[in-house]
Amino acid sequence: MIHVQRQRLAMVIEFDGSKFHGWQRQDNAYTVQEAMETAMFKIEGSDAEPCFAAAGRTDTGVHATHMLIHADVVKSRWLDSPHAYMKGLNFHLRDAGVLVHGIKAVSNDFHARFDCFERRYQYKIWNRSVSSVLYNKQAWWVFQTLDVEKMNQAASFIVGKHDFTTFRASGCQANAPERELKVLQVKQDGHWFTIDVAADAFLYHMVRNIVGSLVAVGIGRWQPEYMQTLLLGKNRCAAAQTAPAHGLYFTDALYPAFSAQEISGLMG
Known part of the structure; x- marks a missing residue:
């Protein structure tokens, strides 16, 4: 042979x-x-x-x-x-x-x-009173007006190394709920809201659960400080709905010698 x-x-x-x-x-x-x-x-x-x-x-x-x-x-x-x-x-x-x-x-x-020591995602929201036939499979349509400043204030309370039980789905098989959330930032460009997220690793549905609660803050359901209350409460049932999957994008993976985006750039 x-x-x-x-x-x-x-x-x-x-x-x-x-x-x-x-x-x-x-x-x-x-x-x-x-x-x-x-x-x-x-x-x-x-x-x-x-x-x-x-x-x-x-x-x-x-x-x-x-x-x-x-x-x-x-x-x-x-x-x-x-x-x-x-x-x-x-x-x-x-x-x-x-x-x-x-x-x-x-x-x-x-x-x-x-x-891989860091994974990066983006979550996309189409924020307009009516939906879009072009983006209905590429972004979450939220018809209520979002407040980007309050969403970023809420995000600041959970950046860092924490127990993310509150934002962990029931089917998660990870041995422990601790993760280091390195980036959580909300950007607005017209009707588009983009949420940049980076961490060493993620729990099952962690990003989508966080986004759901950020949107609850953005529409005025909660004050930004409530995000810290949710985190410390370690109760998934207290948080908001899970954001739909079709708004989420895996955008990069970082390694000691390169990243996914760097490899892509090498190919021209």
Whole structure:
């Protein structure tokens, strides 16, 4: 039996979450991982051993602009033409709702999930009295007027290292509720509200639960200080609704030597 030498690749992908039931392969639902594995098998053929892992496990409906994954490929095929390899993947992904826009060769002990020390998301809100036919699958429509200053005041109370039990969904399998929230900032541009979020890692539905409570502050249901009360209360039932998945985007993954966005930039 001929030994095939393999190369681990870090790949940066974007995908339309409305087409998928999240990242991780499932028996009875179409996922991003399944789409990537199908494309990889068409290139690698009988040599395929993709061994995919992702920086984050997105839920059904969640999008990505710069999700980083890793996969093991035939080294000789990769070295023959890295750009052609990416083009080949995208050819087979052309109708799938996912696209590769960055690839970097990494060491074979690199791991997309375990080596990642910071993950970044954005949440998009369309704030207008009427909805949008263009953005109804790309943003959460909130018809009540939002106050960006009060939302940022509320955000300031939970930035840092805390127990985020209040913003943790009941199905969360994390061993502990402590996380370090490094960035939580709300920006307004006309009808668009964008919430930038960064942390070492996230609990199940943590970002969407936080956004739901920020919106409750923004529409005047709560005062900004109540965000701290929620955090310290460690009671999920006291917080607001979970924001819908279709407003959430995975935007970057940071590693000691590079980030997902940096790899994408290298490809031109």
